[in-house]
Amino acid sequence: RISRRLFNLSKRPRVQDFVPHACFWLGDLNYRVELPREEVVDKIERLRRSGGSFGGLLVHDQLLKEMTMGRTFGLSGCHEPWMEAKIEFLPTYKLNEDRSGYDDKRAPAWCDRILHSALEGAAVTPLSYGSDCVLFTSDHHPVSAVFGL
Numbered sequence: 001r002i003s004r005r006l007f008n009l010s011k012r013p014r015v016q017d018f019v020p021h022a023c024f025w026l027g028d029l030n031y032r033v034e035l036p037r038e039e040v041v042d043k044i045e046r047l048r049r050s051g052g053s054f055g056g057l058l059v060h061d062q063l064l065k066e067m068t069m070g071r072t073f074g075l076s077g078c079h080e081p082w083m084e085a086k087i088e089f090l091p092t093y094k095l096n097e098d099r100s101g102y103d104d105k106r107a108p109a110w111c112d113r114i115l116h117s118a119l120e121g122a123a124v125t126p127l128s129y130g131s132d133c134v135l136f137t138s139d140h141h142p143v144s145a146v147f148g149l
Helices: 002-007 037-050 062-068
Strands: 022-028 112-118 125-131 143-148
Touching (some): 112 125, 112 143
Antiparallel strands (some): 022 112
8 A cells, every 4th residue: 555655656666656765586597416315415415524515515506607608587677787695504405304405205405596787887795695494393403694785
């Protein structure tokens, strides 16, 4: 009601009636790592022991491949390209029933993501991007991000 009165819109606001400076797309986007489960788990265990980046795994990430090819979400009213802060956390899916490790059947993956896009000249700065590995609410670890606007 408020937006109808403020913007003198007919029945309800439409996306094209507003030009957002920034858009955020988040949730279980269900993209996977295109490697066999054993290989993903082995790489994760080596990284846990020695540190380092997830770059060797992320090159096999379906979403990053799609973003590189410009084949992501064409949402009306939002701006291309979609961006993602650097992933420096363990895969968020799929956890086993007691949440002590990854499922025995599925390859761990970064299914849970937070993407952003902005108008040219609008500043959207990722300040943090991570996953909470101690909060157990499902077979996924929750993901969070903080942005400067």
